[in-house]
Amino acid sequence: MIEERIPGAIPEKSRARLADGRALPPGVDFDAFSQTFEIRGYGKITLPLDVLLTVPTRSGTPGSFTLTIGKP
Numbered sequence: 001m002i003e004e005r006i007p008g009a010i011p012e013k014s015r016a017r018l019a020d021g022r023a024l025p026p027g028v029d030f031d032a033f034s035q036t037f038e039i040r041g042y043g044k045i046t047l048p049l050d051v052l053l054t055v056p057t058r059s060g061t062p063g064s065f066t067l068t069i070g071k072p
Contacts, residue, residue: 006055010057010058011055026041052065
């Protein structure tokens with residue numbers, strides 16, 4: 001997913017935060033290696049969440065994009 005959006009991306013070093021810059025809420029984790037999110041305590045998390053992924057690239061210029069985590 002990340003490589004498709006950001007050429008030269010180094011996905012395993014990517015970081016996820018809420019789109020407004022705050023940390024992800026407790027119970028929401030991002031695994032950079034698998035490029036997946038895990039939500040624990042689903043009933044305690046208010047969805048949707050707008051998340052900003054920031055990804056370093058091989059050229060040294062970071063890339064980023066926003067995605068929305070919604071209800072399944």
